[in-house]
Amino acid sequence: MSDFDLYLFGQGKHYRLYEKMGAHPRVVNGVAGVNFAVWAPGARMISVIGDFNQWSRATHPMHIRHQELGVWECFIPHLPLGALYKYAIYSRHHNYAADKIDPYAFACELRPHNASIVADIQQHSWQDQEWIARRPARQELNAPLSIYEVHLGSWRHVPERHQHGAVEEDRFMTYRELAPLLASYVKELGFTHVELLPITEFPFDGSWGYQVTGYYAPTSRFGSPEDFQYFVDYLHQQGIGVLLDWVPSHFPKDGHALSYFDGTHLYEYADPRKGEHKQWGTYVFDYGRSEVRNFLIASALFWLREYHIDGLRVDAVASMLYLDYLREPGEQVTNEFGGREHLEAVAFLRQLNEAVYAEIPGTITIAEESSAWPLVTRPTYIGGLGFTHKWNMGWMHDMLEYMEFDPIYRRVHQNNITFSLMYAFSENYVLPLSHDEVVHLKGSMIRKMPGDLWQKFANLRAFYGYMWGHPGKKLLFMGGEFGQWGEWNYKESLDWHLLDAPSDPHHRQLHTFVCDLNYLYQTEPALSALDCEPEGFAWIDCNDVDNSVISFQRRSPNADDTLVFICNFTPVPRQGYRLGVPQTGVYHEVLNSDHTRYGGSGLLNDNDMPSGPVPWQSSQHSILLTLPPLSTVILKRYADSVGTEQTPTPASSAGVDPVIE
Template identity: 50%
Template sequence: MTAATPSPVPVDLDTLRTVAAGAYYDPHAVLGPHVGDGAVTIRTLRPLADSVVVVTPDARVAAWHEVDGIWCALVPGATVPDYRIEVTYGTTTTIVDDPYRYLPTVQELDRHLVREGRHEQLWQVLGANVRSYSGLMGEVRGTSFAVWAPNARAVRVVGDFNHWQGAMHAMRSLGDSGIWELFAPGIEAGARYKFEILGRDGSWRQKADPLAKGTEVPPATASVVVESRYEWSDEAWLAARSQRDPHTGPMSVYEVHLGSWRRGLSYRDLAHQLTEHVLELGFTHVEMMPVAEHPFGGSWGYQVSSYYAPTSRFGHPDDFRYLVDCLHRAGIGVIVDWVPAHFPKDEWALAQFDGTALYEHPDPLLGEHPDWGTYVFNFGRPEVRNFLVANATYWLEEFHIDGLRVDAVASMLYLDYSRQPGQWRPNQYGGRENLDAISFLQETNATAYRRTPGIMMVAEESTAWPGVTAPTSAGGLGFGLKWNMGWMNDTLRYLSEEPINRRYHHHEITFSMVYAYSEHFVLPISHDEVVHGKGALYERMPGDHWQKLAGIRGLYAYQWTHPGKQLLFMGQEFAQQGEWAEGRSLDWHLLDDPWHRGVMQALRDLNSVYLQTPALWKLDHTPDGFQWLASDEAGLNLLAYARYAPDAPTAVVVVNFAGVPHEGWRLPLPHGGTWREVYNSDSEVYGGSGVGNLGAVVAEAVAHYGRDWSASIRVPPLGAVIFVADEAGPGHELGTAHAG
C-alpha cells in the first residue's frame, strides 16, 4: 500500500486573496507554518517572485505559487522546523526570515492588563521594540510592533523597509484586547515606520505610532524604531533622591525652552552649556518646557503628537538621556512639562486613530477644547487612561526625570472650562466636575509616587480647586506641589504700579499669606508672563533703567524668601529686556552691560544664601515657618517678616517696594543678639546704590510692634535685605502672626 501524499492545510480562495492584499485580521492563521495531514504547510507572501524555496537545517523544499503572490510549501514531519525563505526575483536571490513563524510578543497577562487599564510599563509591550531570538539557523534580530486599534478591520506596518507597501507586514488581531501585533525580522533601530489602519468605513489611514520612542525631525511625521544603548552614570543621584522628600527641601527652578535658550544646540550641546549655566547660578532644578515630540514648534511643545518620544529636533533619545545624566551628575534635578490635557487634531497622529474617536472623547462637548482647537482625552476609557499613566512613569523611569509639571490641570478638572452655557455636558450628578479626569489625575500621581520614590508631581492649576496637593487617600488630587498663580498675578500687578502708588495696593502684596498654607506651593514667574504682549519683567517694571533692574533684584529677594518653592523663566536671570520669542535665542549680549550682569550676580548670591539658610525653605508648607514682623507699612511700601526652621538660625527679611530708602527704620526682631546682613539686593556689586547695614545689626531691648527687641536699620530703595541670627534663638510662638 502506498502512503497518501500530504495535502496543504486548506484555505479558501477569498481568504487567500484578502491575506495577499494585507487586509486580513489574522494573517498568521494563513501565512507561516501550520501542522496538518502529516506535514507542515508553510505559506509566505512574496509578490512578483520567480521562485520561492523553504530552507530548513536539513532540507530545501520548493514552494509553488497559489494566488496573488502567496507561495506554499509542504515540509515533511509533524514539528515546525526553524526555517528561512529563499526568494528569487529575476537574477537576484535573497534569503529572508518569515514574520509569520513567530508567536505573539504580547502575552495574555499583558493583554489583560491593557484591557483593565493597569499596564504600568506599557511601552515595553506596545509600540516598536527591538528583540532577538535564537534558533538552529542562528540568532534573529528584529522589531516587534504592537498597536491598540480595537475598531480596525486590518492593520499593517509600512516603512522604508517595505517601500511603504504594507501587505507583507500585515498584523494579527489579538482578540478583545484590541491589540494588533507582528514581529518583523531584520528591522532594526533607525527604521522609519507608520501603522496603516483599515477602518470600518473601508478607508486606509497611515498613522504614527502612539508609543513611538522616536520620530523623524518635523515637519516629517514618521515614527522611528529606537533601541537605547545608553549607560547611565547618575546612580549616586538616584540613590540619594530615593531617600529624601523633595517637597520639603530647597527648591529653586530654572525654567527653560530648549529650542530658544541658545538656538541651534543639540541635547549634547545643552548637556554641557546649560548644565554649566545652571550650576553657576546655583539653581537646584531645571524645568524643561515639553520635550515630547510635537509637530508645530510654535506650540512650544504643548501640542504633543508622540507622547513617548523626546523631540528629534535636538538629537536621539539617548542624547536626551545624556542631558539628564549630566545635570544629575552636577547635582541638578530635572523637571519636565507633561501635557495630558489635550492633543492636536493632525490626521496622521492620535486623532480618529482607528477611524473612530479612540483617544479623544467621542462627545464633542467633552472631547474638544474650543480655545486650543485640540481634542480632549477620553479619561474614562481604561486603555486611554493607561496610555497616559504609563507615559508619566515612562518619563520618570526611562529618562530618570525627577518630576513632572502637569500642564493645564484646571482644563481637565472642569467640564465647563472655557465653555459657554450649552457648550458643555454636566456629570452624572449634574455638576461641572470632570469625574473621570479627577480619577485619572489621582491614579497618575499615586502610581508615580509609588513606583519612583523621591520624585515630585507638580500641578499648574489656576483655580481654587480644593486639595490639589492633598493625598489621594484623603480625597485630594495627590500632587506634591502646585503653582501659585494667585501670588504671581498679584505680585506682578502690584509691581507694575509706580512706587508712589503702591501704597494703595498694599493688600495685593500681603494677600498671598492669607492662603499660603492651603496647598504646597511653587511661586512661578514662568514663560507665560513674558509673552503675548505682556513684555519681559524689565518692561513691566516702572522707572528708568536703574530702577527697573533694582526692582527686579528686589522682586527675586522677595520671591526667594516668601514661603513656597521658586521658579524663574530663562532670560530673567539677567533681566532680558525684550519679550521672549521661541524663534530666537535669549539676548545674551545684555551680559556685556555690568548692570545686567549685576542682576545675574545678585541671583547667584541669592541662591547661595537660600541654600545655606534652612529657615528659608525647611517649613515652607506650615505656618510654623513664617511670622509677620511688619505687614501694614503701606505708606512706606515695606514688608518685614521672619522665617524659621527647627534647630536653625532665624532669618529676617525686609523688602522695600518704595523708590526711596528708609533711614533709621526700626525693625522688630524675634529675639536679641547679633543679626548678620547676609544679603542685600542693593549692593554696589550688583549695580545698586549701596544702602546697607555694614554687615550686621545688634538687637536692642526696645519694644516695637509688639516685640521686645528691635534694631534701627537702613532699608535700600526698591530692594531687600536678609538678616540671619548669629545663632538659633529662644524660639517663637508657632503659627502666630504679628502685624505692624
Template identity: 55%
Template sequence: MLLTRDELESLIHARHRSPHQLLGMHPLGDGSGVVVRAFLPNAAKVRIEPTHEKNKPSFELQQLDPAGLYEGTTKGAKHVYAYDLVITDYQGGVRRTRDPYSFLPTVGESDLYLFGKGDERRIYEKLGAQLRTVDGVHGTSFAVWAPNAQRVSVVGDFNGWDGRYYPMRLLGASGVWELFVPGVGEGAHYKYEIQNIHGQVVLKADPYGFFFESAPKNASIVWNNKKFKWTDGEWLKKRREQNVLRAPMSIYEVHIGSWKKKSVAESFSYRELAGMLVSYVKQMGFTHVEFLPVSEHAYYPSWGYQVTGFYSPTARFGTPDDFQYLVNALHEAGIGVLVDWVPAHFPRDEWALAKFDGTALYEHQDPRQGAHQDWGTLIFNYGRHEVCNFLTANALFWCERFHIDGLRVDAVASMLYLDYSRKEGEWVPNQFGGRENLDAVEFLRKFNYLTHTECPGVVTIAEESTAWPLVTRPPYLGGLGFSLKWNMGWMHDTLNYFMRDPIHRKYHQNDLTFAMLYHFNENFVLPLSHDEVVHGKGSLLGRMPGDDWQKFANLRVLLGYQWTFPGKPLLFMGCEFGQRAEWNANSGLDWWLLGAGPFHAGLQRFVEDLNKLYVAEAGLWESDYDVSGFYWIDCTDQNNSIMSFVRQNQSRTSELVVIMNLTPVPRPSYRIGLPRGGVWREVLNSDASIYGGSNMGNLGGVSAEDYQVHGQPHSAEFVLPPMSILVFKSG
C-alpha cells in the same frame, strides 16, 4: 489551491483581519502534511528550508496569483516546524529570512487583560516597536491598539511602504494588532497603515513610538532607549531618600530650542547643550532645571505643548540617547530635572492620535467633551481604560527610561472642569449634574499614586489656576495627590503690585499679604514662568516702572521676595539677567546684554547670590509648608510701603529677617522688631553696588536693643536703601 477565492482575495488586497490564520505554516486538515503560504509581491521563486531540524523537508512554493501569493504543501512533516523563506527576486538576488507569520504573539494574554483594565504599568514595553530576539531571530515586534480598524499593516523602509507585505493580526477582543518582523532593527522607519472603520486607508505614526523623524516629516523610528549607560546612581539614591517638601528647590525654567542658539536658524543639540547648561546652572546655583515639553511635537510654535509623540523626546535636538546624556550630565552635577508633561490634550494632526482607527479612540466623540475651543486641540477620554493606561504608563516611562525627577502637569484646570472656557450649552454635565470631570479626577489620582509609589522621590507638580481643593493632598484624604502646585494667585497679585508706580503702592499692599491667607492650604511653587513673558506681556524687566535704575531695583526686589517667601521659586530663563525683549522661541536669549552696562550683570550676580543664600539657609526651605516657618514682623506700614517678616526652620538654627522697602525713598533710621537680641548681620542687600545699586546698607549689621516693637521682644534701627530687599541673620 487550498484557499477559497474569498480568502485569496483577502490576502491579495490586504483586508484579512487575522492573516496568520492563512499565511505561514499550518497542518493540513486531514493530518497528512503541512501547507505554507507567503505573500511576497516581488518574488520570482520561493523555497522553504528548515531552520533547526535538518531532517525536516525543503520544498518549493507555487505562485497562486501574479500579485505575489505563494503556496506549497509537503507530506514529509505532520507538524509545524521552524523554517526559512529562501526568496529569489526577479533580478536573481537571493535572500533568506524567517517568516513573520511563523511566530507566536509577542504580547501575552495577561498583558492584554491588564491593558483592558487600564493597569499595565509598563505597556510601553509591550505595545509600539520592540526590538526582540525570538527563537534566535533578531527583529522587531509591532503592536498597536486600533479596535475599530478593519485591517492594520506595518509599513516602512523595510518593505517599500507597501501595506500588502506585513498585515498584522488582531489579538482577540483586545483591539491590539501585532506582528513580529524578522530583520527589522534600530533605525528602521515605519508607520501603521490602517484601513479604518469607514474603509479609508490612512497612515498613522506609532502612539508608542520611541523616536520620530524631525518635523515636518513624521515617520516613527525603531529605537532601543535602554542601551544608554547611566552614571547617576548616586543622584537617584539621594532622590529616593529625600523629602522634597523639606529640601531646597529653586527651578530654572528652560526652553531647549531658544536658551542659546548656534545661529539664527540652528539650535544646539542635547549633547552640545549639556556642557553649557550644566556649567551655567551650577554657577547660578539653581537646584533644578525644568524643561518646557520635550516630547515630540510637529508644530514648533506650540513650544511642545501640542504633543504628537508622547513616548519620544523631540528629534529636533538629537536622539533619545542624546537626551539621556543631557539628563545624566545634569544629575552628575547635582542638578534635578523636571519636565512639562501634557496629558490634557493633543493636536488634530491626521497622522497622529486623532480619529486613530476612524473613530474617536483617544478623544471623545462629542465635541462638547472632546474638543478644546481655545487651543484647537482634542481632549483625552479619561473614562476609557486604555487611554488612561497610555497616559499613566507614559508618566512612568519618562521617570524610568529618562530618569526624570519630576513632572509638571500642564493645564490641570482644563482637565478638572467640564465647562472649562465654555458657555452654557457648550458642555455636558457629569452623572450628578455637576461641572467636575470625574473621570479626569480619577485619572489624576491614579497617575499621582503610581508615580509616587513606583518612582519614589519623583515629584508631581500641578499647573492649576483655580481654587480646586486638596490638589496637593493624598487621594486617601480626598485630594488629587500632587506633590506641589503652582501658586498662580501669588504670581498674579505679586506682578500686579510690582508693575505699579511706587507712589500708588500704599493702596495695594494687600496684594503682597493675601497669599499668606491661603498658603498652608497647598504645597506651593512660586512661578515667574514663560507664560509671563509672552503674548504681548513683555519681559519682566519691561513691566517694572520707572527708569532703568528703578526697573532693575524693582526686579531685584521682586526676585528677592520670590526667593524668601514660603514656597519653591521658579524663574524662566533670561529673567535672571533682565532680558529686555519678550521671549521669542525662534531666537536665543540676548546674552550680549551682560556686557552692556552694570545692571544686567548685576542682576545676574544678585540671582546667583540669592541661590547661594537660599541653599545655605534651611530657614528658607525646610519649613516652607509649616506654620512655624514664616511670620510677619510688620505688614501694616502701607504709607511707607515697608514690610518685614521672619523665615526659620523648625529648630530655629536658621532664622532670617527679611525687610523690603518698596519705594525709591531711602529710610536711614527705620526701627523694626526682632525676635532675639544680639547682632544681626546683613547677609543680602539688593542695593549693593555689585548688583547695580546705590550701595546703601548696614555694614557690620545692627545690634538689637531691648525695646519692644511690632510685638517682638527686641528691635533695631535699620538703614533701608531705596527700592530694596535686605536679609539679616542673627549671630
C-alpha cells in the same frame, strides 16, 4: 503580549505597557527582527508600512491578538534599527483609512516629516547612581527647590560661524551640545533643577511642545533618544535635577497622530462638548477609558523610569478638572450629579500620582492648576489629588500686578502682597515666574518694572529678594536671571550679549544677585526646613502701608536659623527705620539688594545692629536700620545682645542715585 499583559491593559494598570506596545527589536526562533503592537479596536485591517517595504500596504499585515481589546501584532524579520514606519489602518467604520504614526514610538522623524523610527532605548550606560540615591532627600518638601525653566530650542543657538571655510547657519544645539553648557550655567546660578518645556515629540514649533504627538519620544530636533539620556545623565552627574513638562490634558488634531485613530474617537471623547477645546484647537483625552488612562500613566512612568527624569510638571490641570473650562453655555456637559467637576479626570489624576509614587519613589509631580480646587497637593486617601506641589498662580498674578504699579500708587495695593499668606500653606506651592508671563505682549520681566533704568533693575532685585523669602519653591524662566529686554521668542536664542556688555553692567549684576539668592536659599535652613508649614513664616509688620514696607521672619526648627526680611517697595531711602525683632541679640545684614555688587546705590547696614528693649510691632525688642530705596534686606542674629542700641550709619552710602518720592 501575554494574556496577563492584555488583562492589565484592559484594567488600565499595565504600567510598563511601552515594553510591549510599539516597535521592539527581538529574536524569534533564532531570527532577529522587530515586533510591532498597536491598539486599534475599530480597525478591520492594519499593516506596517515603511521605507523597508516601499510603504506597501500589502507586504506586512498585522494579526488581531485580542478581538475584544483590539490589540494587533506582527513580527517583521531582519528589520534594522532606524527603520521608518507607520501603521496603515483600515477602519470598520465609514470606509475610513489613514496612515498613523505609532502612539508608543520611541523616536520620530524631524518635522515636517513624521514617520516613527524603530529605536532601542537601552543602549545608554547610566552613570548617575549617586544622584538617584540622594534624590529622595533632595526633593523632600523641606529641601530647597529652585527651578530654572528652559526652552531648549531657544536657550542658546549655534551661531553662524565659519568652519573650515564653510558657513554653519544658525541652528538648534543638540542634547549633547547643550548638556555641558546648561549644566555649567545652572550650577553657576545655583539652581537645583532645570524644568524643560515639553520635549515629547511635537510637529509645530510654535506650540512650544505643548501639542504632543509622541508621548514616548524625545523630540528629534535636538538628537536621538540616547542623546537625551546623555543630557539627563550629564546634568545629574553635575548635581542638577531634571523636571519635564508633560501634557495629558489635550492633544492636537494632526491627522497622522492620535486623532480619530482607527476611524473612531479612540483616544478622545466623541462628544465635542466634552472632547474638544475649541479655543486651543485640540482634543481632550477620554479619561473614562481604561486603555487611554493606561497610555498616559505608562507615558509618565516611562520618562521617570527610562530617562531618569526627576519629576513631571503636569500642564493645564485646571482644564482637566472642570467640564465647563473655556466653554460657552450650551457647549458643555455636566457630570452624573449635575456638577461641573470632571470626575473621570479627577480619578485619572489620582491614579497617576498613586502610580508615580508607588513605582518610582523619590520623584515628584507638580500641578499647573490655576483654580481654587482643594487638596491638590494632599494624599489621595484623604480626598486629595496627590500632587507633590502646585504652581501658585494667584501669588504670581498679584505680585506682577503690584510690581507694575508706579511706587507712588503701591500704598493702596498692599493687599497684593499680603493676600498670598492667607492661603500659602493650604497647598505645597511653587512660586512661578514662567514662560507664560513673558510672551504675547506681556513684556519681559525687566520691562514690567516701572521707572528709569536704575529703578527698573532695583525693582526687579527687590521683587526677586521678596520671592526667595516668600514660602514656596522657586521657578524662574530663562532670561529673567539677567533681565533680558525682549520678550521671549521661541525662534531665537536669548540675548546673551547683554551679560557682558561693557556699556551696561546691570544685566551681569542682576545675574550675580540671583546667584547669591540661590546660594542663600541652599545654605540657610530657615528658607526651606518649614517651607510648607505655617510655623516657617511669621509677619513682623504687613501694615506699613504708607511706606510700602513689609517685614517678616522665615524660621526653621532651630530658632538660631531665623532670617528677617524687610522689603522697601518705594524709591525712598529710610534712615533709622525701627523694626521689631523676634529675639534679643545683635543682628547683621546677610544680603542687601542695594549693594553696589548688584548695581545698587550702596546704602548698606555695615554696622552691627544690637536690639534694644523698645517694644515694637508686637515684639518686646527692636532694632534700628537703614532701608535702601527699592530693596530687599535680609538680616540674621549672630550673637546675644551687647552694648546699647545705636542709630545705623551706613558705611557705603556714597554715590547714591537720586530718587523720586
